[in-house]
Amino acid sequence: MHKKFWTFRTVNDIPLRYKFLLIYVVSILLPIIAINLFFYQRTSADIKVREQENLRKSIDRAAGELVGMIDESVALSRMIAADDSLYEALDRTYNSPVDYYNEYHLFLRDKLTRYMSANILEVRIFTNNDTIQTGSHYIVMKDQETTLPGLEQLNRASGDILVIDYEEQSGFSRGKRISVIGKMKTFTSYATYAKYSKIDLEVNRIFSILNRETNSLQLQLVDGNNRPVVSSARFPAEGLSSSKIKSEYVLEKPLGNLAYLDGWKLIGVADTRHVDELLDEARYSILWLAIISVIVPSVLIYFILRSYHYRIRKLSRHMGKVRNERFDLIEIQEGRDEIGGLIRTFNMMISKIHSLINDVYKLEIRHKDLELDQVRTELSMLQSQMNPHFLFNTLNALLVVSTKNGYTEVSEIIKSLSLLMRQLLSRSDNLIPLEEELQFTTLYLQIEKFRFGELFDYTFDIDPEAKGKHIPRMSIQPLVENACKHGLQARKNGRLIHITAKLNESGLVIRVIDNGIGMEQDKLRQLLQDVRSDQAKDGTHVGIRNVYRRLELFYDGDATFSIRSEQGIGTEAGFHIPTDRL
Numbered sequence: 001m002h003k004k005f006w007t008f009r010t011v012n013d014i015p016l017r018y019k020f021l022l023i024y025v026v027s028i029l030l031p032i033i034a035i036n037l038f039f040y041q042r043t044s045a046d047i048k049v050r051e052q053e054n055l056r057k058s059i060d061r062a063a064g065e066l067v068g069m070i071d072e073s074v075a076l077s078r079m080i081a082a083d084d085s086l087y088e089a090l091d092r093t094y095n096s097p098v099d100y101y102n103e104y105h106l107f108l109r110d111k112l113t114r115y116m117s118a119n120i121l122e123v124r125i126f127t128n129n130d131t132i133q134t135g136s137h138y139i140v141m142k143d144q145e146t147t148l149p150g151l152e153q154l155n156r157a158s159g160d161i162l163v164i165d166y167e168e169q170s171g172f173s174r175g176k177r178i179s180v181i182g183k184m185k186t187f188t189s190y191a192t193y194a195k196y197s198k199i200d201l202e203v204n205r206i207f208s209i210l211n212r213e214t215n216s217l218q219l220q221l222v223d224g225n226n227r228p229v230v231s232s233a234r235f236p237a238e239g240l241s242s243s244k245i246k247s248e249y250v251l252e253k254p255l256g257n258l259a260y261l262d263g264w265k266l267i268g269v270a271d272t273r274h275v276d277e278l279l280d281e282a283r284y285s286i287l288w289l290a291i292i293s294v295i296v297p298s299v300l301i302y303f304i305l306r307s308y309h310y311r312i313r314k315l316s317r318h319m320g321k322v323r324n325e326r327f328d329l330i331e332i333q334e335g336r337d338e339i340g341g342l343i344r345t346f347n348m349m350i351s352k353i354h355s356l357i358n359d360v361y362k363l364e365i366r367h368k369d370l371e372l373d374q375v376r377t378e379l380s381m382l383q384s385q386m387n388p389h390f391l392f393n394t395l396n397a398l399l400v401v402s403t404k405n406g407y408t409e410v411s412e413i414i415k416s417l418s419l420l421m422r423q424l425l426s427r428s429d430n431l432i433p434l435e436e437e438l439q440f441t442t443l444y445l446q447i448e449k450f451r452f453g454e455l456f457d458y459t460f461d462i463d464p465e466a467k468g469k470h471i472p473r474m475s476i477q478p479l480v481e482n483a484c485k486h487g488l489q490a491r492k493n494g495r496l497i498h499i500t501a502k503l504n505e506s507g508l509v510i511r512v513i514d515n516g517i518g519m520e521q522d523k524l525r526q527l528l529q530d531v532r533s534d535q536a537k538d539g540t541h542v543g544i545r546n547v548y549r550r551l552e553l554f555y556d557g558d559a560t561f562s563i564r565s566e567q568g569i570g571t572e573a574g575f576h577i578p579t580d581r582l
Helices: 002-012 016-081 084-091 097-108 151-156 203-213 272-323 338-384 388-404 408-426 434-455 477-488 521-532 542-555
Strands: 120-127 138-140 161-168 175-183 195-201 217-222 228-231 250-254 265-270 431-433 456-462 470-472 495-503 507-514 560-566 570-578
Touching: 016 120, 016 161, 016 175, 016 195, 016 203, 016 217, 016 250, 016 265, 016 272, 084 097, 084 120, 084 195, 151 161, 151 175, 175 203, 175 228, 195 203, 203 217, 203 228, 265 272, 272 338, 338 542, 408 434, 431 434, 434 456, 434 470, 434 477, 434 495, 456 477, 470 542, 477 495, 477 507, 477 542, 477 570, 521 542, 521 560, 542 560, 542 570
Parallel strands: 120 138, 456 495
Antiparallel strands: 120 195, 161 175, 175 195, 217 228, 217 265, 250 265, 431 470, 495 507, 507 570, 560 570
16 A cells, blocks of 8 residues: 555656656657557568569469470470380491481481470481581581480489580580480380481570569579579679578479489579569658558647647746735636636636635625724714713702702703713713613603703604614614704704614614705715715714714624715704514
8 A cells, every 4th residue: 555655646746747748758669669560570571481482483473484494305306216216227237328318307307306396406317327418407426526415314323315505516506405315225126227316405495484583583503503594684793602592582492303313403582672662662661651540649639739738837827926915817728628727717716816815805894894993983972981070070060950940840850961971971882772772762861851851852763672782882872863963953843853673584674864954875875875874974974974984893894884865855864774683
């Protein structure tokens, strides 16, 4: 298990570029080269085998034709040796040349011509009967010039027929001769004189047979003494060395196992130019095939892997920027594959991070603003708490004087103001029951009632179930104060404030409604903008803005604050707290 893990870890440590290169070399390039090399070797071997088979067929065909020519001459020699009339004419002793010529014209002239064919150059009979006159077909052996060629070899041979080759030095047709010589001793009754037949083969015919395969094979006829007899036109003039004889392109074909052909053979030398051309064609074809099979996949793989590597590198660089707290989007064409999916997911993550950063930043600013508002409120409260004993002693003195003098209304107002001041100075800024907030607001409205007298009045419409719900402290009184200061003060009579608190399925709805002068829609939009902005202009609408900020702080934006107004009719301000936040 540890070893397997180590192996995977080693692979994971290799950079992606080198992984792609390793996959390409091992899985594509090397297999293609190996397959093409193997294919070339097999093709070359097949070409050589095929050509060698063709060479064997060629040399077999040429050897068959040569053996056919020789067998025809041997058969003719045996036919001549079996002609008793010819024996009788040649074994006769003629009294004079005239007697011979008479016999010649009557019988011997055309006796041998009937055996002639396209493969036979000449047919002759040699004898030591000196009463015969040497002529075209009958030769009297008198001296060395007229002796039968190969006579000594024939006498040493075990058979009566022998194939010889020699150079003709006399006569009109000089040159190379291949002859079939035979003893004529079939009829013992005509054995007074020695008689031999000699049939000369057509050397040009043999030469044409050897030259028939010159496009692929050069042939040479070799006799029993291993001497060249006839060669094709382009057979190597220097002959064959021992190394060439052992070459796969040199073939030997014996002409037969008969005694008269003992040692005769046909040697074939392949024209390597033809084989080389075939091998070159195979080499070039396989080379082009290898080039195409390497280049086409390589180009395709290059563009595919370049696409992967380029996008992964981009992704890696931007992830590195994230480590340095730089949240930049990857601005490239992602594609629809897995890498494109990763890039799109990364961009979505970066966008969300930007959004979260902005939200957190704004939330922090809001918290700081709320803290600043709280500080301002505390400062105001501290200012109001300066010398509280003096303030309460003064209020008590006024209360005593008013009671002694019978100023009942003034006494009630002083009591309300004293309670209002004590609640402002003693309560912390936290959630309180709605009933307490309404009691505090009632104290403020009593003071305002004393101030305006019969010109001002207020009413409450409170759902009994809502009284126990907790709301932020000082969330209703500032709205009432704002209505008195900005809405009702400019009205001459019939000033009225109506406060409602309703509890329904969606939550708690609180409204402060006045019948003041109202405001224009442009002024209302500006008011809402100032309330929701980070900083109020000229310190106006601090109370309303403080209520909005408290709702934002305590309910994380779930509570909604609203103001509706119509000029000449009045203004309605309030807020809604969801059920799940109560």
